[in-house]
Amino acid sequence: xxxxxxxxxxxxxxxxxxxxxxxxxxxxxxxxxxxxxxxxxxxxxxxxxxxxxxxxxxxxxxxxxxxxxxxxxxxxxxxxxxxxxxxxxxxxxxxxxxxxxxxxxxxxxxxxxxxxxxxxxxxxxxxxxxxxxxxxxxxxxxxxxxxxxxxxxxxxxxxxxxxxxxxxxxxxxxxxxxxxxxxxxxxxxxxxxxxxxxxxxxxxxxxxxxxxxxxxxxxxxxxxxxxxxxxxxxxxxxxxxxxxxxxxxxxxxxxxxxxxxxxxxxxxxxxxxxxxxxxxxxxxxxxxxxxxxxxxxxxxxxxxxxxxxxxxxxxxxxxxxxxxxxxxxxxxxxxxxxxxxxxxxxxxxxxxxxxxxxxxxxxxxxxxxxxxxxxxxxxxxxxxxxxxxxxxxxxxxxxxxxxxxxxxxxxxxxxxxxxxxxxxxxxxxxxxxxxxxxxxxxxxxxxxxxxxxxxxxxxxxxxxxxxxxxxxxxxxxxxxxxxxxxxxxxxxxxxxxxxxxxxxxxxxxxxxxxxxxxxxxxxxxxxxxxxxxxxxxxxxxxxxxxxxxxxxxxxxxxxxxxxxxxxxxxxxxxxxxxxxxxxxxxxxxxxxxxxxxxxxxxxxxxxxxxxxxxxxxxxxxxxxxxxxxxxxxxxxxxxxxxxxxxxxxxxxxxxxxxxxxxxxxxxxxxxxxxxxxxxxxxxxxx
Ligand code: IVH
Numbered sequence: 001x002x003x004x005x006x007x008x009x010x011x012x013x014x015x016x017x018x019x020x021x022x023x024x025x026x027x028x029x030x031x032x033x034x035x036x037x038x039x040x041x042x043x044x045x046x047x048x049x050x051x052x053x054x055x056x057x058x059x060x061x062x063x064x065x066x067x068x069x070x071x072x073x074x075x076x077x078x079x080x081x082x083x084x085x086x087x088x089x090x091x092x093x094x095x096x097x098x099x100x101x102x103x104x105x106x107x108x109x110x111x112x113x114x115x116x117x118x119x120x121x122x123x124x125x126x127x128x129x130x131x132x133x134x135x136x137x138x139x140x141x142x143x144x145x146x147x148x149x150x151x152x153x154x155x156x157x158x159x160x161x162x163x164x165x166x167x168x169x170x171x172x173x174x175x176x177x178x179x180x181x182x183x184x185x186x187x188x189x190x191x192x193x194x195x196x197x198x199x200x201x202x203x204x205x206x207x208x209x210x211x212x213x214x215x216x217x218x219x220x221x222x223x224x225x226x227x228x229x230x231x232x233x234x235x236x237x238x239x240x241x242x243x244x245x246x247x248x249x250x251x252x253x254x255x256x257x258x259x260x261x262x263x264x265x266x267x268x269x270x271x272x273x274x275x276x277x278x279x280x281x282x283x284x285x286x287x288x289x290x291x292x293x294x295x296x297x298x299x300x301x302x303x304x305x306x307x308x309x310x311x312x313x314x315x316x317x318x319x320x321x322x323x324x325x326x327x328x329x330x331x332x333x334x335x336x337x338x339x340x341x342x343x344x345x346x347x348x349x350x351x352x353x354x355x356x357x358x359x360x361x362x363x364x365x366x367x368x369x370x371x372x373x374x375x376x377x378x379x380x381x382x383x384x385x386x387x388x389x390x391x392x393x394x395x396x397x398x399x400x401x402x403x404x405x406x407x408x409x410x411x412x413x414x415x416x417x418x419x420x421x422x423x424x425x426x427x428x429x430x431x432x433x434x435x436x437x438x439x440x441x442x443x444x445x446x447x448x449x450x451x452x453x454x455x456x457x458x459x460x461x462x463x464x465x466x467x468x469x470x471x472x473x474x475x476x477x478x479x480x481x482x483x484x485x486x487x488x489x490x491x492x493x494x495x496x497x498x499x500x501x502x503x504x505x506x507x508x509x510x511x512x513x514x515x516x517x518x519x520x521x522x523x524x525x526x527x528x529x530x531x532x533x534x535x536x537x538x539x540x541x542x543x544x545x546x547x548x549x550x551x552x553x554x555x556x557x558x559x560x561x562x563x564x565x566x567x568x569x570x571x572x573x574x575x576x577x578x579x580x581x582x583x584x585x586x587x588x589x590x591x592x593x594x595x596x597x598x599x600x601x602x603x604x605x606x607x608x609x610x611x612x613x614x615x616x617x618x619x620x621x622x623x624x625x626x627x628x629x630x631x632x633x634x635x636x637x638x639x640x641x642x643x644x645x646x647x648x649x650x651x652x653x654x655x656x657x658x659x660x661x662x663x664x665x666x667x668x669x670x671x672x673x674x675x676x677x678x679x680x681x682x683x684x685x686x
Contacts, residue, residue: 014052017051029160030257048064062164078149082176085144086309088295113268121293122292122321123180123290129177142214163257178233183209183213183227184288187206188206191225206289229259231253232261247264324355331378336411344422345366346365346367349362368424369429371409383395420438420573426562434570436523436524436575438573443470454517456588483586487500511588526562527563529619533627534626534627537627538555600628601629607631607642608656613644615670638659642662644663644666
């Protein structure tokens with residue numbers, strides 16, 4: 001092998017990776033046209049981290065790896081803005097927009113209909129200022145009081161839409177860019193969903209979430225939040241870089257690697273402004289981020305200078321504000337909706353109220369924890385908020401307005417759809433209907449799962465067909481599937497006699513299955529293939545699983561109290577037992593498995609699967625390892641017994657090597673499983 005590596009290939013690889021990562025960011029954030037999958041981005045970033053770890057002398061402040069990792073700060077330094085960060089005057093209707101155009105025309109002594117304006121959405125986030133010296137980001141700060149803000153450079157560096165280094169070879173010595181940091185609706189919902197699942201604090205709206213994230217002293221927190229930056233102003237730039245218009249400056253910012261609003265438009269005259277405001281008002285609904293209006297700017301920079309400022313706002317710009325997205329109303333009642341997976345969601349029935357142009361009469365309360373957090377009762381006055389596609393939310397209760405008589409909101413004991421018991425297991429946030437296969441609200445989803453490839457594997461029974469069968473009420477329980485006749489099926493639209501015959505034939509084939517598949521097919525909450533397998537290996541036969549106590553279930557490898565609770569309450573529900581009996585009655589059968597005392601050669605060992613396997617799915621490999629007694633974990637440590645590395649294995653493989661943990665490929669795993677798995681006996685079930 002080569003004795004000593006030259007430094008060049010390393011430097012080459014580093015600069016190639018950096019360029020590719022920067023290009024990917026540019027395509028994603030500036031051009032809105034992602035060029036590579038997220039996984040590929042992550043892979044390249046990991047690779048760059050690896051190389052830089054080996055060559056610390058090659059690490060530069062603008063490397064994409066340097067967005068995270070700064071230590072928590074003691075506090076934020078004060079930053080004095082070289083150019084004050086001003087605010088804007090507001091217009092609330094068409095008249096005020098037209099008055100703005102008229103004033104500009106008068107001051108410039110030109111026909112207002114000939115003035116060009118650059119119009120942008122008014123993003124509802126936080127204004128920040130970024131300073132670049134010789135192309136490198138050196139400082140990021142909040143607006144503060146407009147004169148002095150807080151230096152939050154380390155937090156801002158974590159945003160992938162903020163370039164650490166400007167694009168291009170020829171760059172200004174000084175550039176100060178301003179723009180808005182915000183959070184998308186989808187990012188916000190995901191963040192809050194995660195917080196709810198953990199039982200931690202949720203944010204009232206995307207703006208608060210963005211503000212809260214930037215205020216964190218530990219940049220790792222900001223790094224984990226889905227924050228974005230959109231540039232809208234150049235505060236300082238060397239003269240030679242100045243352009244004649246704001247819109248040309250925005251184009252220049254894009255060229256330098258900043259995201260600017262894709263909604264920007266250059267219009268003329270008051271009519272152009274009014275038209276833009278109308279258009280943005282309609283667009284608002286469809287954007288994945290909050291905007292609270294439109295910003296209208298005189299495009300010509302010389303004209304801007306001529307117009308100047310009054311007190312805290314420029315004369316050359318105006319904010320047109322949309323009607324508020326928050327309103328107060330009263331909770332008249334709370335009902336519970338049963339989702340496809342049996343989850344019960346409390347929905348507040350509100351005194352109907354107009355919010356941002358739409359009548360709102362329902363709002364989600366998410367779950368009982370959220371109700372407790374808000375301390376909401378029936379009869380309360382609440383602040384509700386509607387933003388774009390986001391379902392109306394209850395932001396807070398107006399405690400001062402609480403009437404004498406309010407009613408507590410209680411989770412029903414029985415499913416409002418099917419009457420089965422409602423269960424909330426352990427300290428889980430969600431309550432669920434235990435009706436499973438029986439509950440009409442869960443029927444379609446339950447049947448789709450039942451027929452899926454890894455469950456009963458009913459070939460030809462797809463989503464649309466299941467929808468059609470349930471809607472016609474030909475099928476209400478899974479057993480009904482096996483009573484379908486080809487003749488009747490052929491009556492369905494787009495169903496030829498031949499397809500109907502094929503479906504009946506594949507139903508016939510699916511009747512003969514295995515017990516783990518059957519248990520998995522039942523769709524018990526949190527019971528995947530691995531758990532189904534473990535149950536069968538432990539108890540051997542269905543009746544023993546159905547009759548097992550919670551305690552007995554907890555003794556099964558890899559089953560904790562929550563999963564044991566789900567299994568127990570599923571089988572405790574009479575409807576579910578009837579469904580199972582019915583399935584056996586229509587002829588579902590499986591081969592019996594040898595009971596209990598099987599050898600568990602991997603008992604006490606922890607294994608890790610990483611990368612992509614070819615012959616096996618992850619779940620299959622896991623189930624087979626668990627069946628031999630192993631615990632399968634997601635992370636590598638000193639205690640890991642072996643790591644199975646498939647295609648494109650990354651950091652886990654690396655870690656295993658570092659720790660000297662045994663690594664095997666998929667073929668070795670298959671050989672190993674083959675040696676250790678003993679074939680089950682082939683007695684038939686009754
Ligand atoms: S221009 C001299 N453009 O609105 C004024 N501001 O009320 C420079 N904002 O603090 C601001 N979107 O946080 C401008 N496209 C946009 C904007 C925008 C949102 C915010 C910004 C500013 C506030 C002014």
